[in-house]
Amino acid sequence: MRRLRIALAGNANVGKSVLFNSLTGLQQHIGNWSGKTVEKAEGGLFFKGTEIDIIDLPGIYSLSAFSLEELISRDYIAKEKPDVVVNVVDASVLERNLYFTLQLIELGRPIVIAINMVDIARARGVEINVEKLAEALNVPVVPIIAIEGKGITTLMEKAMAASRQKGNAPSLPYGKNIENAIREISKDVEGQDFGYPPRWVALKLLEEDENITEMVGERNPKIIEKARKELQKIGKSCGQPGSVVVSSERYAMAERIARASMNIKKAGMPFSQKLDSFLLHRIFGYVFLAIVAASVFLSIFSFGDFASSHLLGFLSSLKAGMLPYSGEGPLQELLLDGVMEGIIAGISIALPYLVPFYIFLAILEDSGYLARMAFLMDGIMHRIGLHGKAFIPMILAYGCNVPACLSCRILETQKDRLLASFVVTLVPCAAVTVVIMGLVATYVGLEWALALYLLNLLVILVLGRIAFKALPGEPVGLIMEMPAYKMPMLKNVLMEAWKELRSFVFMAFPIIAVSTFLIKLAEVLGWLGPISDVISPITVGWLNLPTVVGIALIFGILRKELALIMLASLLGAEAFNTVLTPVQMMTFAIVMMFYVPCAATIAALKKEHGWKTALGISVFEIVFAIFLGGLAARLLGLFFV
């Protein structure tokens, strides 16, 4: 039987994932593009006796080398050659969407255009003439309303028909200057197989695409030389840099086609704009933002706290129930207290917070408010070298660093993501708050606990700035589309949340289980004592803490809030002020606050940035925390005599 491969491509915010979800249902597989940290969503469906694989390409605005997502998308289309590319287009923003469509056509695969959200466009006074558009582009065009499932059957029929066609519609011609240059360069490109259409390679050379220029230059520097000359010619005759001319002309084409295939009626001020005059207001906007952030925050934590304690109780009793049957011995202890305990921790501590978090995130994103949050916070976030969107991971991190790390993906460039992930791991999560409150606020004083939070903000500010300067790559400020407000649909929200949650579970749980096992193993083998002796020069010599505290610090790698319970049992006292001096308590809290993110966070870092970065950040933070702790131990001595 024939098996068809269809790729979904399009701008962000066009409802591509909605279409993907309604096409594939739960038949989805979410992974990463091989060797890359970009998510790859695949799914399948049966349509009229044909098995169809759907690949949801990332939402992008162009096929340049701006981001990893763009590179992956263009390489997939050119090299993996899907049978059909379905280009999802937002009917209300036809012109900019067509700019991307024109680039897709240049990649030379059969294309079907799905004009989505025609109902919303109609409400805004925009009616699209499908026949005219299809004629101008020479590709099939299907109007759809993905969220209601309308037009999807026709879309799939057209896609299947397109897959039977040989070849694709020819690219639309540019102006004379550029066409001449393309012809000249194509001559030299044609003989060599670069894996992309020759005309496309020539165009990318004219656009001064870094990636393609490098690829061609390695094999044949003469072509680059030629392209440079052609660019100079274009620049001279058009009075603009050659690469600008290509984009300008492509947009001019998109504009012409969009105008010819649209009927625009005058409509009143769009609903989104009316709403924005309140939600983005200089004062009310921030008040509303604070209310939204606080209520999201509170509901996540109150639900998380509630579900967490119940799950923990339930699972622990389950484990206890297994005890009589398993018998006792070192192996049982390893499996039950090690692996089992780790999985229980994962389920009862991470999931109760993650589930509501992902649901809220999907609602915020689908409704369009997420972009408004970023807009409002942009000015403030710039002080640490990040832009508005990074506000979302930051606020999440106060709850749990893991989803915060994962949500750094909403930023565009690798530099922004890395910087945000780093900053996020420095934020004290709920577990660290337990330590600070239970130790410092209770026994030293609330003002000192608050001072620690201030210190934390200061450190984030300073380290964030340094990292911003030190990390390679140019800073890309905020360039963000403000999508129209939409009513989030429950089904889509749940599916998006489920997608994220599932990938988290597969990523983090094995690591949590293994690390609990290892620590348990060390305990069973009686290594904890010797290990704390080995690190005693640090704990005792530099940090001025009792030797046994080393064990609590090691346990903190797993679950930071457990460190306090460990500390109590190790020191043999619940009242910490009888065994630790105020300076020692503060030192311990500072080290806990900054040192290595917990195992699950390291796993999240690994997922997003690879092992090297995850280890780099962990090692840095251990060293930094110990350094700062020792410094604090000495300086704080001046306050507490």
Place this chain on the structure above:
Amino acid sequence: MQKRSPETEEYLEMLVRYARDGRQPKVKDLAKDLGISPASISEMLGKLSAKGYVRYEPYGEIRLTEKGEKVGRSVLRKHHLIERFLTLAGIRKERIHKEACILEHAISDDVEHGFRKAVRVLEKRGMQTKDIMRLVDLTKGEEAEILLLEGGGNVRRRLMDMGLTPGTKINVTRSSARMGPVEISVRSSTLAIGRGIAEKIFVKVRR
């Protein structure tokens, strides 16, 4: 170049203006136009006569020599050029003449040549520099046309991909004077652009 006092140049320029308008220069009129007492005018004319710029006998006719006319014409030409330049630079009309009277004595002939070329280019494009602004300086409701994107290749690429190619019409839908991004409407989409980037986007304001 021979050193002349601004005063000398100002007299010669005024005499060229008289000649151009077909007026016979008289001490009384000159005193009024230059805002100086008739006695000082006579004294200055004596000095100019001694230097060979004018022919002048007390109570007689005042005439420019060839040398004087050349200097006067050059100063007047610079005056007109500077007036055009100041207009482009968006200086208010009532100040232009006075400012030009000061600047005209300060620029050398080759600087004049460079200015002339620049003024021609700007005038040909039909724009005044007061119309060329950074996106960040526009206020809500203003319409503009993208002129030029400064800055790194990646940012420029991204902006163009989002539709901000030179010549594109935009509309500022939200902007605050001090903080936060600028929101614009472009090609029927709405974009938020951070201040740092909005500082590097130059636009021509449509009025």
